[in-house]
Amino acid sequence: MxxxxxxxxxxxxxxxxxxxxxxxxxxxxxxxxxxxLLVRALEADTALSMELVFRYRNLELLYNTVLxxxxxxxxxxxxxxxxxxxxxxxxxxxxxxxxLMGVLPLAIPGYVxxxxxxxxxxxxxxxxxxxxxxxxxxxxFAGALTxxxxxxxxxxxxxxxxxxxxxDPSLEEASRSLGYRPGEVFFRVTLPQLRPAYYxxxxxxxxxxxxxFGAVSLMRFETFSYAIYLQYAASYDRVYAAWLALMLLVLxxxxxxxxYKLLRGLFFHRIGSGSEKKAVTIPLGAxxxxxxxxxxxxxxxxxxxxxxxxxxxxxxxxxxxxxxGLQRALTASVMASAPxxxxxxxxxxxxxxxxxxxxxxxxRGLERxxxxxxxxxxxxxxxxLIFFTLNAAxxxxxxxxxxxxAYALHFLAEAIGPVRSALYQASPRLEEAARSLGYGRxxxxxxxxxxxxxxxxxxxxxxxxxxxxxxxxxxxxxAPVGFQTLxxxxxxxxxxxxxxxxxxxxxxILLFSxxxxxLLFTREWTSR
Amino acid sequence: xxxxxxxxxxxxxxxxxxxxxxxxxxALMVPLNLAAQSLTIYSGRSKALVEPLIxxxxxxxxxxxxxxxxxxxxxxxxxxxEGRRTPADVFWAxxxxxxxxxxxxxxxxxLPDELLDLLPGRLHNSEGTWIATSGRARVMAYSSRRVDxxxxxxxxxxxxxxxxxxxxxxxxxxxxxxSLLTSMRLLEGDDVILQWLRDMRDNxxxxxxxxxxxxxxxxxxxxDVALTNHYYLLxxxxxDPGYPVEQTWFAPGDPGNLVNVAGIGxxxxxxxxxxxxxxxxxxxxxxxxxWITREVYEYPVREDVVTxxxxxxxxxxxxxxxxxxxxxxxDLNRTLDLLRRAGLL
Numbered sequence: 001m002x003x004x005x006x007x008x009x010x011x012x013x014x015x016x017x018x019x020x021x022x023x024x025x026x027x028x029x030x031x032x033x034x035x036x037l038l039v040r041a042l043e044a045d046t047a048l049s050m051e052l053v054f055r056y057r058n059l060e061l062l063y064n065t066v067l068x069x070x071x072x073x074x075x076x077x078x079x080x081x082x083x084x085x086x087x088x089x090x091x092x093x094x095x096x097x098x099x100l101m102g103v104l105p106l107a108i109p110g111y112v113x114x115x116x117x118x119x120x121x122x123x124x125x126x127x128x129x130x131x132x133x134x135x136x137x138x139x140x141f142a143g144a145l146t147x148x149x150x151x152x153x154x155x156x157x158x159x160x161x162x163x164x165x166x167x168d169p170s171l172e173e174a175s176r177s178l179g180y181r182p183g184e185v186f187f188r189v190t191l192p193q194l195r196p197a198y199y200x201x202x203x204x205x206x207x208x209x210x211x212x213f214g215a216v217s218l219m220r221f222e223t224f225s226y227a228i229y230l231q232y233a234a235s236y237d238r239v240y241a242a243w244l245a246l247m248l249l250v251l252x253x254x255x256x257x258x259x260y261k262l263l264r265g266l267f268f269h270r271i272g273s274g275s276e277k278k279a280v281t282i283p284l285g286a287x288x289x290x291x292x293x294x295x296x297x298x299x300x301x302x303x304x305x306x307x308x309x310x311x312x313x314x315x316x317x318x319x320x321x322x323x324x325g326l327q328r329a330l331t332a333s334v335m336a337s338a339p340x341x342x343x344x345x346x347x348x349x350x351x352x353x354x355x356x357x358x359x360x361x362x363x364r365g366l367e368r369x370x371x372x373x374x375x376x377x378x379x380x381x382x383x384x385l386i387f388f389t390l391n392a393a394x395x396x397x398x399x400x401x402x403x404x405x406a407y408a409l410h411f412l413a414e415a416i417g418p419v420r421s422a423l424y425q426a427s428p429r430l431e432e433a434a435r436s437l438g439y440g441r442x443x444x445x446x447x448x449x450x451x452x453x454x455x456x457x458x459x460x461x462x463x464x465x466x467x468x469x470x471x472x473x474x475x476x477x478x479a480p481v482g483f484q485t486l487x488x489x490x491x492x493x494x495x496x497x498x499x500x501x502x503x504x505x506x507x508x509i510l511l512f513s514x515x516x517x518x519l520l521f522t523r524e525w526t527s528r
Numbered sequence: 529x530x531x532x533x534x535x536x537x538x539x540x541x542x543x544x545x546x547x548x549x550x551x552x553x554x555a556l557m558v559p560l561n562l563a564a565q566s567l568t569i570y571s572g573r574s575k576a577l578v579e580p581l582i583x584x585x586x587x588x589x590x591x592x593x594x595x596x597x598x599x600x601x602x603x604x605x606x607x608x609x610e611g612r613r614t615p616a617d618v619f620w621a622x623x624x625x626x627x628x629x630x631x632x633x634x635x636x637x638x639l640p641d642e643l644l645d646l647l648p649g650r651l652h653n654s655e656g657t658w659i660a661t662s663g664r665a666r667v668m669a670y671s672s673r674r675v676d677x678x679x680x681x682x683x684x685x686x687x688x689x690x691x692x693x694x695x696x697x698x699x700x701x702x703x704x705x706x707s708l709l710t711s712m713r714l715l716e717g718d719d720v721i722l723q724w725l726r727d728m729r730d731n732x733x734x735x736x737x738x739x740x741x742x743x744x745x746x747x748x749x750x751x752d753v754a755l756t757n758h759y760y761l762l763x764x765x766x767x768d769p770g771y772p773v774e775q776t777w778f779a780p781g782d783p784g785n786l787v788n789v790a791g792i793g794x795x796x797x798x799x800x801x802x803x804x805x806x807x808x809x810x811x812x813x814x815x816x817x818x819w820i821t822r823e824v825y826e827y828p829v830r831e832d833v834v835t836x837x838x839x840x841x842x843x844x845x846x847x848x849x850x851x852x853x854x855x856x857x858x859d860l861n862r863t864l865d866l867l868r869r870a871g872l873l
Contacts, residue, residue: 122750124748125748139750317767383606386606482596495574497764
């Protein structure tokens with residue numbers, strides 16, 4: 001019997017229980033929302049649901065969604081790859097600050113970025129008022145693509161960056177010694193090794209775009225998530241919305257299968273001693289100026305523009321009384337986001353570990369399931385958890401614990417990628433050596449592998465923290481009554497067109513994310 | 529033992545872990561917070577608008593209010609999901625549609641006559657399960673720079689005229705706009721409205737997500753005219769008195785002039801009925817009605833409350849607006865069906 005089971009799942013190398021059990025638990029919890037959606041979807045009568053699923057409009061939505069997701073990926077790559085290379089390998093000054101600038105756009109809520117771009121151009125825009133330049137406002141596909149690319153490229157950037165930083169430079173040195181020119185080394189040796197990092201970042205961006213609502217709605221580009229929102233918002237129709245959400249999940253699953261096929265059989269850990277060796281810094285030379293221009297334009301658009309928009313809102317009508325609620329909101333945000341970031345990172349370790357070290361259908365499956373939580377529309381995710389906790393664990397309902405769990409499960413996918421990339425680079429030989437010296441499996445993992453994974457873990461925590469800080473639908477529905485985060489405040493004021501009152505809250509989100517990320521990276525830098 | 533210490537040392541070497549762990553423990557200790565003398569409000573009215581009023585209530589009545597803020601629709605859907613187990617005592621929503629959805633699921637309790645009698649009959653639903661707390665009017669906003677106000681159409685149906693091709697903005701997904709459509713449907717019949725929606729779409733009417741976006745689009749020069757709620761412009765003017773947008777009504781009695789309401793209802797299993805009723809009564813007190821008028825720019829719902837603010841009284845507006853009652857407005861399904869058939873949703 002057991003033999004049969006292990007054959008079905010192709011498990012020949014069973015992970016130890018302390019990695020497998022948490023992984024299975026997490027996988028199961030992520031499936032709760034899926035089950036909920038099925039329950040709701042099946043409530044519809046068949047004729048109606050067929051009519052809803054096979055509308056021509058759904059095809060349009062599908063086309064728009066996929067087009068936007070793929071284009072964002074292309075633009076994101078074009079931004080992230082050069083930036084990662086410049087900040088890890090070149091001799092450009094201020095690499096520390098640049099790294100921070102490459103991360104911070106993540107802290108900007110999507111709708112704030114959209115407002116910034118919209119408010120910048122047009123007849124009444126900042127550009128027209130201050131400089132007399134009247135550009136047409138961005139909207140539709142171009143607007144959505146610009147806005148989303150500008151705050152999602154850090155997902156790819158950080159993945160690239162930690163991969164580049166963790167690459168074994170001896171391979172590059174060997175190829176140089178064999179007569180490859182620098183360009184050839186990059187394209188033939190370095191780039192192929194970045195694949196796991198690229199897939200991880202690309203998957204997150206792809207899934208993010210599938211679920212984004214803020215930017216697409218303001219830019220008036222209709223995607224699935226937009227349509228799902230409209231269903232809940234307009235008709236209180238949990239059934240049609242559930243069907244749309246399930247269609248979205250089918251799309252997600254195909255992305256996951258593609259990534260799985262691409263990732264199969266990749267191993268990039270170093271084979272040698274395991275002692276870290278720093279890659280050579282490459283002088284930019286004549287490329288200095290293009291690099292400066294690229295970096296400046298990027299920072300201007302992705303960071304300076306939204307931040308100055310927020311500042312502009314603030315000075316329009318500043319009222320010190322507005323600051324009274326800030327501290328409470330900040331405490332609320334941090335109390336929920338920081339534990340969620342740590343929890344998600346901790347949960348990502350067993351999932352990524354069994355997926356990388358004990359590849360089998362079961363372990364890969366579990367790892368992929370975690371991504372479904374990310375792809376489930378947040379509103380549906382929150383409704384599912386309401387449904388589930390009220391029926392199975394009523395004591396948990398309306399507690400901060402539930403909110404933290406919800407954040408951690410929903411954003412788990414963001415944490416897995418960096419951990420996984422880090423694991424690919426940590427040689428299993430080290431752990432084996434540790435075990436041959438008499439260490440148990442767990443101990444061997446903590447001593448041999450964990451330290452090597454550190455930079456990946458830091459990135460994971462940063463991702464989840466910033467996402468949780470700006471999260472809205474889950475917070476609305478699952479936070480304890482009376483618990484209002486910074487993001488809830490920003491939304492509340494902007495929705496009422498009270499931009500000047502929203503500004504301080506948005507600014508504090510940014511400030512705190514900067515502090516948190518800065519802290520994480522200082523640890524990384526000092527530990528090197 | 530030495531090993532264990534080393535391992536822990538590894539784990540805790542980032543002091544961040546310690547901070548996070550402390551936070552996690554603190555988080556688990558936050559009490560459930562369901563004290564006896566407290567009122568739980570689900571507020572679809574945003575914090576920005578109503579928090580001071582709720583604080584005033586807390587002070588005057590010595591009752592602690594726990595508020596969950598969110599979108600009216602999200603909260604309505606959450607209430608439906610929670611069912612009888614909801615911790616909410618009252619649900620205060622932006623529009624009749626959200627209240628109607630909760631009412632239709634039989635989750636609201638009937639309110640006492642002393643409360644209902646404070647309002648003109650049209651400002652609570654016929655079964656007396658929810659009451660209006662303030663009113664807002666649908667208006668036509670237009671660019672003060674590019675539009676001659678004398679050339680504006682007398683009726684909302686005039687906006688599908690070719691001279692407005694590509695110049696009109698609306699928000700088909702917005703609750704207030706959908707209420708307007710519902711009222712137009714009841715006055716003119718479904719076929720007329722479906723045709724109008726198709727004409728508007730073919731006339732290249734531009735879709736936006738909400739009312740603020742519409743006004744910003746006028747200011748930015750994307751569109752010249754938009755169908756919005758009356759108070760957003762007043763808020764834009766608060767920060768920028770020279771905001772290049774004006775607004776007006778259609779001719780008296782035109783289906784385009786709707787008065788819509790925000791309202792509140794008490795849930796059947798409210799734990800604290802006394803406090804719930806006290807809060808509803810509080811919202812209708814003259815002083816607080818005037819506060820809403822002054823700060824939120826909406827209309828008072830009590831006929832005996834007279835406003836001397838920037839806009840005319842609700843009674844005047846209602847003379848402009850066609851005659852309808854609130855039950856009608858909460859019936860959205862056929863409106864949504866029309867929007868889908870016109871390819872707008």
